[in-house]
Amino acid sequence: MTHEHEPFPLLALKSETADVKTLIFRGCGSKREFLDRKPGQYVEVSLQQDGTWSEPHPFTVANAPGSDIIWLTVKRRGLFTNRLHALQPGQRALITGPFGAFCSRLEQHTSIIMIAAGTGIAPFLSVLRHYQRAESALPPITLFWWNESPEDFFYLHLLDSFYFSMDFSAVVISQHPFSGKHLKHHRLSTIHFVHGELRAELIKKYTPLADAAMYVCGLKDSLTPLDEQLQELGVAPHAVHREFWTHPL
Numbered sequence: 001m002t003h004e005h006e007p008f009p010l011l012a013l014k015s016e017t018a019d020v021k022t023l024i025f026r027g028c029g030s031k032r033e034f035l036d037r038k039p040g041q042y043v044e045v046s047l048q049q050d051g052t053w054s055e056p057h058p059f060t061v062a063n064a065p066g067s068d069i070i071w072l073t074v075k076r077r078g079l080f081t082n083r084l085h086a087l088q089p090g091q092r093a094l095i096t097g098p099f100g101a102f103c104s105r106l107e108q109h110t111s112i113i114m115i116a117a118g119t120g121i122a123p124f125l126s127v128l129r130h131y132q133r134a135e136s137a138l139p140p141i142t143l144f145w146w147n148e149s150p151e152d153f154f155y156l157h158l159l160d161s162f163y164f165s166m167d168f169s170a171v172v173i174s175q176h177p178f179s180g181k182h183l184k185h186h187r188l189s190t191i192h193f194v195h196g197e198l199r200a201e202l203i204k205k206y207t208p209l210a211d212a213a214m215y216v217c218g219l220k221d222s223l224t225p226l227d228e229q230l231q232e233l234g235v236a237p238h239a240v241h242r243e244f245w246t247h248p249l
C-alpha cells in the first residue's frame with residue numbers, strides 16, 4: 001500500500017482521565033487539506049508494525065482548524081488504541097484526511113443541541129473552540145455530555161469558558177453519582193451536574209426540543225436508545241445529525 005503523505009510526528013501526550021489521552025501531532029505545513037479542514041471532521045490513523053502500516057482507524061480532530069497541529073482525544077479500548085496511548089513523543093503515525101461533514105452549516109439553525117457520549121465530545125470541542133476563537137456568532141447551544149462516572153469528565157473548565165464567550169450551556173450527566181468531593185469542586189461552575197442516564201426526557205427538561213437541530217456523537221451502542229426515545233417524543237429524524245461510531249466489520 002502506498003501513501004502520498006509523510007507520517008506525522010507525535011509532539012506530546014496529555015492524560016485526560018485514567019483511560020483517555022489527547023495525542024498532539026504535527027503535520028506538514030504544506031498539507032493544504034489539514035490547514036483548510038472544518039471543525040468536526042475526522043482523520044484516519046495507522047501505526048507501523050513489522051514494516052507495514054496497520055489498518056486505518058478513525059479519530060475526530062478535537063482542536064480548532066487553522067494550524068497543522070492535530071489533537072486526537074482517544075479512549076483506550078482495544079489493541080490499536082492501547083498502542084496509540086503507548087506512543088512516545090517523536091514516534092510517527094500515518095494520518096490521512098480530513099473526512100466527513102459532521103457539524104457543517106451550524107449557523108443556519110435556530111438553536112442547537114449537542115449530545116455526546118464519552119470521547120464523542122471531540123467534534124463539539126473542535127467546533128466550540130473554533131467559534132470561540134473566531135468570535136463569530138452561533139445560535140444558542142446546549143451541550144449534553146454523558147459519561148459512566150464523574151472521573152471520566154475532563155475539560156470542564158473549557159466548558160465554563162464557552163459559557164462566558166457564547167450563548168452556551170452545558171449539562172454533564174454521570175451514570176454513577178457525584179461524590180461530595182466532585183460537588184465541592186464544581187460549586188462555582190456554570191455547568192449543570194446531573195446523576196442519571198442519558199435519556200430524551202432529561203434533554204427535554206433542560207431545553208426545548210422543537211425547532212432545535214440535534215448533533216449526536218459517540219459509540220452507537222450508547223446512543224441508539226436515546227435516538228429511539230427522541231423519535232418517540234416527536235423529534236423528526238432529519239432534525240438529528242448522527243456521528244455514530246461503529247466498528248466497520
Ligand SMILES: Cc1cc2nc3c(=O)[nH]c(=O)nc-3n(C[C@H](O)[C@H](O)[C@H](O)COP(=O)(O)OP(=O)(O)OC[C@H]3O[C@@H](n4cnc5c(N)ncnc54)[C@H](O)[C@@H]3O)c2cc1C
Pocket residue numbers: 042055056057058059060061072073074075076077078079080081082119120122243244245246247248249
Ligand atoms: C468517524 C469516527 C470518529 C471517531 N473518533 C473517535 C475519537 O475522537 N476518539 C475515540 O476515542 N474514538 C473515536 N472513534 C472510535 C474509534 O475509532 C474506535 O474506538 C477505535 O478505532 C477502536 O480501536 P481499538 O483499540 O478497540 O481497536 P482494536 O483492538 O484494534 O480492534 C477492536 C475492534 O475494532 C475493529 N476495527 C478494525 N478496524 C477498525 C477501524 N478502522 N475502526 C474501528 N474499529 C475497527 C476490530 O476488528 C476489532 O473488532 C471514532 C470512530 C469513528 C467511526
